[in-house]
Amino acid sequence: MIRRRTALLSAASLTIAGKARAQKKYAPGITDTEIKIGQTMPYSGNASAYGVAGRNQAAYFRMINEAGGINGRKIVLISLDDGYSPPKTMELARQLVERDQVAFLFYPLGTQTNTAIQKYMNQKKVPHLFLATGASKWGDPKNFPWTMGWQPDYHTECKIFAKHMIANIKDPKIAILRQNDDMGNDYIGGFREGLGAGWEKMVVADATYEVTDPTIDSQILQLKNSGATVFMNITTPKFAAQAIKKVAEIGWKPIHYLVSVAASVGAVMRPAGIENGQGIVTAQFAKDVTDPRWATSPDYIEWKAFMDKWNPTANQLEGSNVSSYIVVHALVQVLKQCGDDLSRENIMRQAANIKDLEIPLLLPGIKVNTSPTNFYPLRTEQLARFEGDHWTLFGDLISADGT
Amino acid sequence: MAALARSWATKPGIGRVALLFWFGLAILPLVGSVWDSPSFDYYLFMGQSMLIYAISVLGLNLLIGFNGQISLGHSAFFAVGAYTAAILMNFGGIPYWATLPVAAVVCFGAGFMFGFPALKLEGHYLALATFTLAIAVPQLLKHKSIAGWTGGVGGLLLDKPDPPFGLPLSADQWLYYLCLAVAMLLFWIVFNMLRGRSGRALMAIRDHAMAAGTMGIDTALYKTVAFGISAGITGVAGALSAITIAYVAPDSFTLQLSISFLVGLVVGGIASLPGCMIGGAFIVVVQNSSQSISDWMKETFSLRYDVPAWAIYGTLLLLLMFFLPNGIAGGVVAVRGWLARKFR
Numbered sequence: 001m002i003r004r005r006t007a008l009l010s011a012a013s014l015t016i017a018g019k020a021r022a023q024k025k026y027a028p029g030i031t032d033t034e035i036k037i038g039q040t041m042p043y044s045g046n047a048s049a050y051g052v053a054g055r056n057q058a059a060y061f062r063m064i065n066e067a068g069g070i071n072g073r074k075i076v077l078i079s080l081d082d083g084y085s086p087p088k089t090m091e092l093a094r095q096l097v098e099r100d101q102v103a104f105l106f107y108p109l110g111t112q113t114n115t116a117i118q119k120y121m122n123q124k125k126v127p128h129l130f131l132a133t134g135a136s137k138w139g140d141p142k143n144f145p146w147t148m149g150w151q152p153d154y155h156t157e158c159k160i161f162a163k164h165m166i167a168n169i170k171d172p173k174i175a176i177l178r179q180n181d182d183m184g185n186d187y188i189g190g191f192r193e194g195l196g197a198g199w200e201k202m203v204v205a206d207a208t209y210e211v212t213d214p215t216i217d218s219q220i221l222q223l224k225n226s227g228a229t230v231f232m233n234i235t236t237p238k239f240a241a242q243a244i245k246k247v248a249e250i251g252w253k254p255i256h257y258l259v260s261v262a263a264s265v266g267a268v269m270r271p272a273g274i275e276n277g278q279g280i281v282t283a284q285f286a287k288d289v290t291d292p293r294w295a296t297s298p299d300y301i302e303w304k305a306f307m308d309k310w311n312p313t314a315n316q317l318e319g320s321n322v323s324s325y326i327v328v329h330a331l332v333q334v335l336k337q338c339g340d341d342l343s344r345e346n347i348m349r350q351a352a353n354i355k356d357l358e359i360p361l362l363l364p365g366i367k368v369n370t371s372p373t374n375f376y377p378l379r380t381e382q383l384a385r386f387e388g389d390h391w392t393l394f395g396d397l398i399s400a401d402g403t
Numbered sequence: 404m405a406a407l408a409r410s411w412a413t414k415p416g417i418g419r420v421a422l423l424f425w426f427g428l429a430i431l432p433l434v435g436s437v438w439d440s441p442s443f444d445y446y447l448f449m450g451q452s453m454l455i456y457a458i459s460v461l462g463l464n465l466l467i468g469f470n471g472q473i474s475l476g477h478s479a480f481f482a483v484g485a486y487t488a489a490i491l492m493n494f495g496g497i498p499y500w501a502t503l504p505v506a507a508v509v510c511f512g513a514g515f516m517f518g519f520p521a522l523k524l525e526g527h528y529l530a531l532a533t534f535t536l537a538i539a540v541p542q543l544l545k546h547k548s549i550a551g552w553t554g555g556v557g558g559l560l561l562d563k564p565d566p567p568f569g570l571p572l573s574a575d576q577w578l579y580y581l582c583l584a585v586a587m588l589l590f591w592i593v594f595n596m597l598r599g600r601s602g603r604a605l606m607a608i609r610d611h612a613m614a615a616g617t618m619g620i621d622t623a624l625y626k627t628v629a630f631g632i633s634a635g636i637t638g639v640a641g642a643l644s645a646i647t648i649a650y651v652a653p654d655s656f657t658l659q660l661s662i663s664f665l666v667g668l669v670v671g672g673i674a675s676l677p678g679c680m681i682g683g684a685f686i687v688v689v690q691n692s693s694q695s696i697s698d699w700m701k702e703t704f705s706l707r708y709d710v711p712a713w714a715i716y717g718t719l720l721l722l723l724m725f726f727l728p729n730g731i732a733g734g735v736v737a738v739r740g741w742l743a744r745k746f747r
Contacts, residue, residue, distance in 0.1 A: 028441075043712070044711075044712070044713055045659070080694060081694055081712060083659070084654065085654060085655055085657070085659070086558070086648075086650060086652045086654055086655050087644065087648050087650075087655045090648050090650065091448070091449070091452060091691075094444075094445050094448050095445055095691075097445075098441055098442045098444055098445035098448075099442040099445045099446075101441070101442070111557075112556070112557070112558060112652045112654050115557065115558065115560070115650065115652070116558075116648070116650040116652065119560060119649070119650075120649075180545060180556070181545070181556040182556045182557055185555070185556065185557075210542055210545075212538075212542070
């Protein structure tokens, strides 16, 4: 506190002296030696599987700090368990901002949980950066200038699938299975937009399930009986594995599209049976670390070395260990760009000023770009088909505008 | 349990300690004018949560502690109260304070209706029946047919109210006072109700239903009304929670919440009104600090693995149940009795 005040004083005196050059501006939680940031994560509860992301990032910051930090400042990550419950997230966000005095929130996880705090973060003018959710509503700088999403959103992804179906399948009869929540709704919104007027004609079955359901067997049977030839599978990992298995079991042979959140080799394709997953199509923006093709690429080797040394107890097949690693690089870039002006305004300004940033483990050619009007850092994906025991990319990079 | 209730229920008037306690809570926000810290609003917000949980525990205590009916479904009534407030504010344009009585009435109705089938069920069976309520409600809230009103899975965002009449209070100070006023009113109502005939009837039913019936108590009526009032009180807490957090979503009202109420009830002290306040504070403080204890242990003993926060929470609960089987309020009464005997 005292240090911050001194820093402010010296900054003020510099301004008075008219030497505004290289002055230091600090948000709460930032000193000459430290950057304090906050995060909420579901370490317990229904979505606790995602908690590995927070642990992995804590490990990454330990590594950075060991090497001297960013511009001489160490990163202190306060990552708290919200159990995936929105009121808890609200409580923790207030704790982080008001009591712990963090500079900003980084990669808080969950759609409902982030919805609960979005208004608060914007009222307080505290950066709400790179959210770990694929909902499409996070890129709205006009109404929420302090909130920025991260990954390619569900809406965009399903639009890409719809376009691909129309272009490549003759007279598709589509069956949809989707989770009845924000994620499912967002995906289906993009799908509807992608099919356009074709929706009525092409979609022959549309089944939903609850995330608390034990199985989805009856839905799969219902979809098969509709006579569909294409299966749009909008599920989360556990259900995706069940669906793939069941589809094979009942001898249904549709052209199978699987959303990227469920396209993990370790968590879905292996449990479902490698032979059952052949030919399934998904979309990716990150390298699949189980794919032997990347085994010799320098970024994979670097990631592997990091995981082995700094996070040795983690399961390296879990996708969250890759996505959480990728997004940390974007944050490091933003903080580097800020230099010594670490005010909340400048952190947000720099977050909205990322130009063609290449990050390890992103697919070749995918770059991170933001601007004051574009709060979607990643909007490009590439389609991949499951062949053998890994995803094989095909086609070109596809971005939101359909190029 | 009964001895605990007798200790205050038979004394005339409100205890001096209770008066001092409520007075202390009322002047608490004024600390903010002396101690100028940005984190003070956060502590007030925690205070609001504690009061809200205390009210929920009060509702549950009335049912379990004083009437002997168990419920694992109070998160459902909490949810109904929260959604009633949210929908009225969002679509009806009704001011936030006016939603509280409506939430009370709606939840009383819901609880009263549920009280009828509950009459046929006792003990474990009632626990299971109410359990289904807690499981079903979050999913029903997502259902397509009412998604237009409930906001479906996305929930409803509300506006946080500002203090009225140009009072020189921050939004959090004002909401704290709102919660405090509602809590005082409800505690006062329950306090008076329990000390009268109806209170004795409720407790008689708990202690021996058949004997109570023989004495001319309409057990069915008392039990359903107790269920209704209990649900109504918890519903008001739900409405307050919607107002203070300014957001409702189905995921906020899981079975976990019901369990939290139950834990607060047991830890605070069954059939004890001060116990409700202790339980409310316990829910907020201990769930938050188990994470800090876990971090502290990891750092202090330089452990390689995380100590799971929930394991610490569980250990704490076990220790509490072992050493204070009647809850913290029961423990206080026991210590006071011991001291009185020692220094007589």
